[in-house]
Amino acid sequence: MKRVAVFPGSFDPITKGHEEIVRRAAPMFDEIIVAVGRNTSKSYLFSESQRLDWVRETFADMPQVSVVFFEGLTIDFCKNNNARFILRGVRNSADFEYEMAIAHMNKAMYEGVETIALFSDPHVVSLSSTIIREIIKNKGAVSQFLPASVNVYG
Numbered sequence: 001m002k003r004v005a006v007f008p009g010s011f012d013p014i015t016k017g018h019e020e021i022v023r024r025a026a027p028m029f030d031e032i033i034v035a036v037g038r039n040t041s042k043s044y045l046f047s048e049s050q051r052l053d054w055v056r057e058t059f060a061d062m063p064q065v066s067v068v069f070f071e072g073l074t075i076d077f078c079k080n081n082n083a084r085f086i087l088r089g090v091r092n093s094a095d096f097e098y099e100m101a102i103a104h105m106n107k108a109m110y111e112g113v114e115t116i117a118l119f120s121d122p123h124v125v126s127l128s129s130t131i132i133r134e135i136i137k138n139k140g141a142v143s144q145f146l147p148a149s150v151n152v153y154g
Contacts, residue, residue: 001084002030002031002082003028003029003030003031003084003085004029004030004031004032004033004081004082004083004084004085005025005028005029005031005032005033005083005084005085005086005087005116006032006033006035006074006077006078006081006083006085006086006087007021007022007025007032007033007034007035007086007087007088008035008037008070008074008077008086009034009035009036009037010036010037010038010039010042010044010051010129011034011036011051011054011055011129012042012044012045012046012051012129012133013045013046013051013054013129013132013133013136013146013150013152014051014054014055014058014129014146014147014150015124015127015128015129015132015145015146015147016124016127016145016146016147017089017091017120017124017125017127017128018089019058019059019147020089020120020121020124021087021088021089021118021120022034022059022062022065022087023062024118024121025087025116025118026062026064026065028116029064029085029087030064031064031065031066032064032065032066032087033065033066033067033068033081033083034055034059034065034066034067034068035068035069035070035074035077036048036051036052036055036067036068036069036070037069037070037071037074037077038069038070038071045133045136045137046152048069052067052069054147054149054150055067057147057149057150058147058149058150060149073109074086074106075106075109075110075113078106078110078113079110079112083113084112084113084114085113085114085115085116086103086106086113086114086115086116087116087118088102088103088115088116088117088118089117089118089119089120090117090118090119090120091119091120091125091126091127091128092125096117099115099117102115103115103117127145132145132146136152136153139153
């Protein structure tokens, strides 16, 4: 059976931290689906199509990585795509607590899935899309935090 992992997120925008997690996880899986989702509790700075384009460009060199848009529960997306793993990045203790709670809920809803958490490398541990969006809104320099394929200013 293929080892398929889903890496869900809003990627508004994708950061070098997101990229680092997928690239480190790639040897562990036959396929990684980067699932660009719509979170009903968030408002977005960038359109769905822009986010999808940036994520596709970021992983264009990785044939085992596909990029799709999804709505609804990640666990339902996993079931519908025969994915047995959910890939998550953990930067700090707050992320750990949050991801552990979500992993337990997902496991309760679908025993066939395992959450795989990778701890972020130190050079990307402080990257947060939320903080980066604030820098963008104030016209600050963000290119050092984003994959080369991402140009938020044009």
